[in-house]
Amino acid sequence: MxxxxxxxxxxxxxxxxxxxxxxxxxxxxxxxxxxxxxxxxxxxxxxxxxxxxxxxxxxxxxxxxxxxxxxxxxxxxxxxxxxxxxxxxxxxxxxxxxxxxxxxxxxxxxxxxxxxxxxxxxxxxxxxxxxxxxxxxxxxxxxxxxxxxxxxxxxxxxxxxxxxxxxxxxxxxxxxxxxxxxxxxxxxxxxxxxxxxxxxxxxxxxxxxxxxxxxxxxxxxxxxxxxxxxxxxxxxxxxxxxxxxxxxxMIDRMADDHANARKLAGALAEMPGIEIDLASVETNIVRFGVPAHKGMEIQGRLKDEGVLINGGDSDLRFVPHYGIDSEDIDIAINAMDKVMAEVAD
Ligand SMILES: Cc1ncc(COP(=O)(O)O)c(C=O)c1O
Incomplete structure (x- = not known):
């Protein structure tokens, strides 16, 4: 689900x-x-x-x-x-x-x-x-x-x-x-x-x-x-x-999306195998690099965990939005933690 x-x-x-x-x-x-x-x-x-x-x-x-x-x-x-x-x-x-x-x-x-x-x-x-x-x-x-x-x-x-x-x-x-x-x-x-x-x-x-x-x-x-x-x-x-x-x-509310993006980016920065420039996370888009050719596998494994992400071969993107709250970000962080450990094995 x-x-x-x-x-x-x-x-x-x-x-x-x-x-x-x-x-x-x-x-x-x-x-x-x-x-x-x-x-x-x-x-x-x-x-x-x-x-x-x-x-x-x-x-x-x-x-x-x-x-x-x-x-x-x-x-x-x-x-x-x-x-x-x-x-x-x-x-x-x-x-x-x-x-x-x-x-x-x-x-x-x-x-x-x-x-x-x-x-x-x-x-x-x-x-x-x-x-x-x-x-x-x-x-x-x-x-x-x-x-x-x-x-x-x-x-x-x-x-x-x-x-x-x-x-x-x-x-x-x-x-x-x-x-x-x-x-x-x-x-x-x-x-x-x-x-x-x-x-x-x-x-x-x-x-x-x-x-x-x-x-x-x-x-x-x-x-x-x-x-x-x-x-x-x-x-x-x-x-x-x-x-x-x-x-x-909906305009002022976007500050919540930006805060969620920063929270997510901060957690990703701590995970092995992820490259992220925290300074680039100014709004609601969180782009980051993963080990070469692992992007599709990570997307698939995240989907199994119930988290959808966008991206390609070695770069991925999360975009918080209306309807996503801080607890959803925790779910995404926990799923990423698990998946990154799996792909590192
Ligand atoms: C910067 C930018 N311009 C234009 C568009 C196109 O918008 P739409 O998907 O509504 O055609 C997008 C879609 O993601 C976008 O990111």
């Missing part, structure tokens, strides 16, 4: 308050623009992130895709971190559907990119090169272990691109985790971004959805792409209702 699912915050379920709000949501037809609950969510989201407008989409992947399609044309280049989710885990949508060239730049350990490299990649107005129109940043940076990039770190990257006229898109799938960790209003983290998408269905614990925010004209263009992708939905207030509750009730 599975007792603790720490594969991702995407596995979190909606709160009773969200379910009630979904049941009672006032509905219209969002393709006609008259779904009041969706309009409320979009207004709230735009306001919280200091943007003019917002649009609900089906997923984080779709928010990134419509943001790129709306801001980069066919044959345009988008500069992007080499460890970014958009580049590595979104099925190549921007290239396949938008003819966009994704040029990866090195992400450092925290997930930032070198401004000089951004400038060099953005600079040439040269007819041999695809014109560069957009820079993408990610906050928190999933592959770096959920690091929370500060407004200053983001500004350095954004300024380097803006110097050459680039727009900036932020994949803020876990933006509110960064805001909570840095004790900084989310709008300060998004000030340098022309567009920012955040997920409702991760730490915010909604069942479905993301919201893309930005200037009114870009969001209008994103709506057109969303329609083309088949992502314009009708009584989507059913989903938006959970989002409104999440913005009210």
């Amino acid at each position: 599975i007792r603790v699912d720490l594969r991702s915050d995407t596995v979190s379920h909606p709160s009773p308050e969200m379910r009630k709000a979904m049941y009672e949501a006032e509905l219209g037809d969002d393709v006609y623009g008259d779904d009041p609950t969706t309009n409320l969510l979009e207004e709230r989201a735009a306001e919280m992130l200091g943007k003019e407008a917002a649009v609900i989409v089906s997923s984080g992947t779709q928010s990134n895709l419509v943001a790129l399609l709306a801001q980069a044309g066919r044959g345009d280049t988008v500069l992007i971190g080499n460890k970014s989710h958009i580049l590595n885990a979104e099925a190549g949508g921007a290239s396949a559907l938008g003819g966009i060239v994704l040029i990866p730049l090195q992400n450092d350990q925290r997930g930032t990119m070198d401004p000089t490299e951004i400038g060099l990649a953005a600079a040439p107005k040269d007819h041999h090169k695809a014109p560069v129109s957009l820079l993408c940043v990610e906050n928190t940076q999933n592959a770096a272990g959920g690091t929370a990039l500060s407004p200053e770190e983001i500004k350095i990257m954004a300024d380097a691109g803006r110097q050459y006229g680039l727009r900036v898109h932020m994949d803020g799938a876990r933006l509110f985790n960064a805001a909570v960790a840095l004790e900084t209003p989310a709008a300060e983290l998004t000030a340098e971004a022309d567009t920012v998408g955040f997920c409702l269905s991760k730490g915010l614990a909604c069942p479905i959805g993301s919201v893309l925010c930005g200037d009114a004209d870009v969001i209008e263009e994103a709506r057109r792409w969303r329609k083309m992708l088949g992502g314009a939905m009708r009584q989507v207030g059913v989903i938006a209702a959970a989002g409104v509750v999440a913005l009210d009730t």
